[in-house]
Amino acid sequence: MRTMFRPVLLAGALAIAGALMTTTSLMAQEKVLRIGMTAADIPRTHGQPDQGFEGNRFTGIPMYDALVNWDLSKTDGPSVIIPGLALSWEVDATDKNKWVFKLRPGVKFHDGSPFNAAAVVWNVQKVLDQNAAHFDQSQVGVTVSRMPNLLSARAIDDLTVELTTRNPDSFLPINLTNLFMASPTHWQKLLGEVPASVTDPKARAAAAWTAFAGNPSGTGPFRGVRLVPRERFEMVANKEYWDTARRPKVDRVVLLPLPEANARTAALLSGQVDWIEAPAPDAVAQITARGFKMYTNAQPHVWPWQFSFREGSPFVDRRVRHAANLCINRDELKSLLSGLMEVPRGTYPPGHPWWGNPTFEIKYDLATARRLMTEAGYSAQRPVNVKVLTSASGSGQMQPIVMNEWLQQALKECFFNVELEVAEWNAVFNNWREGAGSPGSRGANATNVTFSAMDPFFGMMRFVTRQANPPASNNWGFFNVDEFDQLAATARSTFDDAGRDRALAALHKRIVEEAPFLWVAHDVGPRAMSARVTGVIQPRSWFIDITTMDIRPGS
Structure with a gap:
């Protein structure tokens, strides 16, 4: 009993892939990495992605950091948490509902504003404090369900923040990998640009978040520059990224939603994209025979x-x-x-x-x-x-x-x-x-x-x-x-x-x-890539680090 995939029909799929991807003369001078995702739409770009963890993979981790990040640097062991925007953390010895996080100094958001304890408090409030002016209901579901015990945040000083949980929670540092830090200063600027005719505070906040999605500001190694819903999202390298070891080698990343496996495969084989998630299994032999590389690794x-x-x-x-x-x-x-x-x-x-x-x-x-x-x-x-x-x-x-x-x-x-x-x-x-x-x-x-x-x-x-x-x-x-x-x-x-x-x-x-x-x-996280893409590290993780990758010149 076998259900077979349809054969990859390049002639028909080329038109689909070609409509989704155009290359400008500017891009021809850049190192551009084009990715065909399985999602049918671009994951949200305002700092708390939807579309499951594919959102975290492609519009979360590249543009934003959390207090705690995942180590995606090795293929032969499980990914573990490492310091991100927090240098260290510990639970209070006398009150297990309280954690103290020491923050990384000198980090700036893409808009140039400083990352500090006030920014952490603001980002906790965006999903937990319904009375906050910037509270965004659309971000709650994809965030709070992944860290249900977090209750509040308090700035102790500019680089120290205290997080409080409802109950003792030894998993809080892991859960915090899902709370990405967006720029309060940039959001406030966009709020000021909302037309005065929009008077309802909630409507104004929602309008500011919509504007933020089109012009996002995090602290991550890439910066979002162009969003066309359901069609494409473009990011460019943040050359000033705080972690010098993870400054991107490619100049631009283009995300394309290609939810159908055969269309993704055809787009790769025809050179319309450089990387696809979950290729059609029946096409694996064809993919490798054509010189493309398959990357897999057992995942949790x-x-x-x-x-x-x-x-x-x-x-x-x-x-x-x-x-x-x-x-x-x-x-x-x-x-x-x-x-x-x-x-x-x-x-x-x-x-x-x-x-x-x-x-x-x-x-x-x-x-x-x-x-x-x-x-x-x-x-x-x-x-x-x-x-x-x-x-x-x-x-x-x-x-x-x-x-x-x-x-x-x-x-x-x-x-x-x-x-x-x-x-x-x-x-x-x-x-x-x-x-x-x-x-x-x-x-x-x-x-x-x-x-x-x-x-x-x-x-x-x-x-x-x-x-x-x-x-x-x-x-x-x-x-x-x-x-x-x-x-x-x-x-x-x-x-x-x-x-x-x-x-x-x-x-x-x-x-x-x-x-x-x-x-x-x-899953084993199968992804197929052009041989031009180098520096790929496929970890034992749901996620992958784009910053290690480069584009080799030539066809």
């Missing part, structure tokens, strides 16, 4: 179905959840994807400090899967009907239509009658926070949203605790069990590494045993 990234536990969902029955996980031959799917995936045993693999040795083994066992479904009351004559919400493309979604159609066929062997509900990626992603009971879920019993497991909050807690129930975070299916709240609380409030790892292993063990997901694949 999960491609799942996340089950609903709402009344009436068949996945309330653990036997059905286990059966789904035992029914699919993931090695066959890996072959279909030309090897561009890893076979999962859970969210984390055996040998990982958070593995925990679960008693339920995720594997292909058709006989046991059918037995469990029979015990649950289903058969070939009485299949269970399930609806799954997915997208046609998007950040980390790999090849969602092909993969979901393969699952649809595979699960028939275990008496599942699967209906696929395909929606636009950002709508599916937004529904992830709205929950299984919302109109946006369209009555789905499962949702297909991929996720990064680089840190324990992202990988586990936001899916299995009441604190993460929609709209706070991503417990889409309302998986609510007291035991999991207790396990998560223990891990979050443990500040020594060994103790925290033990607590997280206990949590992962129980997650796998209860199976709130159908674990389908781990």
Whole structure:
């Protein structure tokens, strides 16, 4: 059983790619890196990107810094957090709800204004303080769901800031990699340019943020210069970037949304772009034969179905959840994807400090899967009907239509009658926070949203605790069990590494045993690039550093 990709038809796709990319005489004199993204639109550029973590990858990290950054400098080990705009941080010895961050001196925003503690407070307020003049509701969902315990910020002095959490939270430094620092001075200037006829304070703030998106100012290695929604976004090198080791080697980066895998592949093969995310697997041999380079690396990234536990969902029955996980031959799917995936045993693999040795083994066992479904009351004559919400493309979604159609066929062997509900990626992603009971879920019993497991909050807690129930975070299916709240609380409030790892292993063990997901694949982050692109470091991370890359002259 194989679902094949359509062949790459260059003649038709050339017109699409050509319409999306034009090269000016100015660009011909520059080192220009052109990237074909999987997103259908340009991720937001105002400092808190949408479009999932593809937004962080392409309009977050290049233009902005956080207090804490990811180390993307190596290929042979997991990415870890490193100092960003904060040189150091520590939790208060007597009050574990308070953290003190020492800031990096001498950093300037793209508009020339200084980065300092006041700027940190301002950026916390933009998503947490509804009374702040610059509060922006559109930035809240993509930010607060990723750092739900942060409560407030206070400047101690110009280069020292205190952050307060609702509860003790040993994961706060990791969570802060998602809070990018935008320029308060630049925003205030743009607010002053809003027409006087706009009198409502909220409307004025929204207009200033819209202007900021078109003319952004962060502290990062690239500076945004041109935004055409749904078509392109251009960034130029920040030659004054504070980290001299990461000053860009290319002059300009052009982002192009190309959500269809064959169109992306054709754009690469025809020379319209230099780099594509998630190429069509059937075209990998053609890509490499033509001299392009493929980059892959195992990532802490999960491609799942996340089950609903709402009344009436068949996945309330653990036997059905286990059966789904035992029914699919993931090695066959890996072959279909030309090897561009890893076979999962859970969210984390055996040998990982958070593995925990679960008693339920995720594997292909058709006989046991059918037995469990029979015990649950289903058969070939009485299949269970399930609806799954997915997208046609998007950040980390790999090849969602092909993969979901393969699952649809595979699960028939275990008496599942699967209906696929395909929606636009950002709508599916937004529904992830709205929950299984919302109109946006369209009555789905499962949702297909991929996720990064680089840190324990992202990988586990936001899916299995009441604190993460929609709209706070991503417990889409309302998986609510007291035991999991207790396990998560223990891990979050443990500040020594060994103790925290033990607590997280206990949590992962129980997650796998209860199976709130159908674990389908781990991504390897496949991207194909022109041989002209040099200095590529493909880390074991969801993200990648563009600053290391260069363009070799010539064709």
